[in-house]
Amino acid sequence: MISAVAVALAFTAPVQAAGAATGNVLSVRDVYGMPGQIVTIYVDLENEDAVQNCDFKLVLPAVLSAPISVELTERKQDHELSWSLYEPDTYRFLILSWGKKTLPGNSGAILRITCQVGANVGTYQLLIQDAKAVNPAYENVLTGTRNATVTVYTAPAKVRIKTWLEGFHVLGLLRTDIRAASELPWTSPYPEAVRTASSLPTSIADWILLELRATADGPALQRQSFLLKNDGFLCEMDGSTTTLTLDMPPGTYWLVLRHRNHAAVMSATAQALNSTTAVYYDFILAPGQFYGGGGKALGGGYHAMPCGDISGEGSLTTVDYVAWYHRIMLSPAPGYHREDLNGDRLVNESDYSLWLNNARAGWDSRVP
Ligand SMILES: [Ca+2]
Ligand SMILES: [Ca+2]
Structure with a gap:
């Protein structure tokens, strides 16, 4: 058998691009942090074969502290985690099912590790070594690994962004009915990037998620x-x-905006962001601001994120309709509902009409 280290050196294909899994690849995501910050290292497994157990080592750069927390993700059944310091800066992790269960899903994180960032600015390697992914027949089916880098920076990138939500838009402003009724949550509804507001003025319409990418169709660098x-x-x-203020160093990034019931959009081009003068990106002023023509014209020369993607996977289908239908059958009280496409706190026929019009017209997210 080829050793895992040899496989690691030989493997060069990108593993986080969209599409079906090819082989079974264990990878770590790039990490960005400022001195003193706590950062999370994600270990991902993309697998086309069933995987029951995983065994690997991570070599952390000296700029990171020893792990503060290490936990399995939702990609587990009865799996147990063991880990320990193997040699200086190298930690061994063993993810094991005693009940012969396999890791659910075919992509995404299987392990989350937090560390504190030290003072030395620079870019460092984060290496996977001696990795195995074991199937229920106790064969190592791992076909590759992918290493990452840790970037320590001191001046964060800045940006200003303007966008409209089609459903919420009324005469040049976005509805604030949810906030007016004190139903807007203080904590972000996006589990990928939970944050808590310190103040919620009455001018706030909703929460939105910004994603930064290095390439148009590549993985998120930060959310x-x-x-x-x-x-x-x-x-x-x-x-x-x-x-x-972004949790990223200055750089050139594609700007992706996601909302809990509108189709995601992306900037037409990558934007060079720096730490001193915030670049301003206005999505509403022209159709050409949206990658793939993904903005919907509202009239008056303005454009918005198309509403209706309740399921958040990128397209407007009956899955979104069924979610709305189930909600309305429950006769929900006015509130913060994903199925409320126009932001008036109610789930009713108005929201259905918005979804239907966009679904019929073929609106979906043009973010690759
Ligand atoms: Ca959808
Ligand atoms: Ca509504």
């Missing part, structure tokens, strides 16, 4: 929740600061 004001500006947790 961060922001508040969305009624004038369309994303703002910080104080509900008013529209210069957004």
Whole structure:
């Protein structure tokens, strides 16, 4: 058998691109952090074969502390985790099912590790070694691994962004009915990037999720929740600061916006962001601001994120309709509902009409 180290050196294919899994690949995601911050290392498994147990070592750069927390993700059944320091800066992890259960799903994180970032700015290697992914017949089916880097920086990238939500839009502003009824949650509804607001002024319409990518169809480098004001500006947790401080160093990034019931959109081009002057990206002013023509014209020369993707997977299908139908059958009280496409707190025929019009017209997310 080829050793896992040899496989690691030989493997070069990108593993986080969209599409079906090819082989069984264990990878770590790139990590970005400032001195003193707590960062999370994600270990992902993309597997086309059933995997029961995993065994691997991680070599952490000296700029990271020893693991503060190590936990399995939702990709587990009766799996147990053992880990320990193997040699200086190298930790061994063993994920094992005593009941011969397999890891659910075919992609995504199987392990989360938090560490604290040290003071030395730079870019460092984060290596996987001696990895095995064992199937129920106790054969190692791992076909590759992918290493990552840890980037330590001191000046975060800044940006200003304006967008409108089609469903929430009324005469140049976004509805704030949810906030007015004190039903807007203080904590972001996006589990990928939970944050808590310090203030929720009455001008806040909803929460929105910003994703940064290095390539148009590549994986997310970072996801961060922001508040969305009624004038369309994303703002910080104080509900008013529209210069957004990103958890990333300066760089050139594609800007993806996701919302809990609108189709995701992406900037037409990558934006060079720096740490001193916040680049301003306005999604509403022209159709050409949206990658793939993904913005919906509202009239008056304005454009918005198309509403209706309740399931959040990118397209408007009966899955979204069924979610709306189930909700309305429950006669929900007014509130913060994903099926409320126009943001008036109610789930009713108005929301259905918005979904139907967009589904018939073939609206979906154009984010690859
Ligand atoms: Ca959908
Ligand atoms: Ca509604």
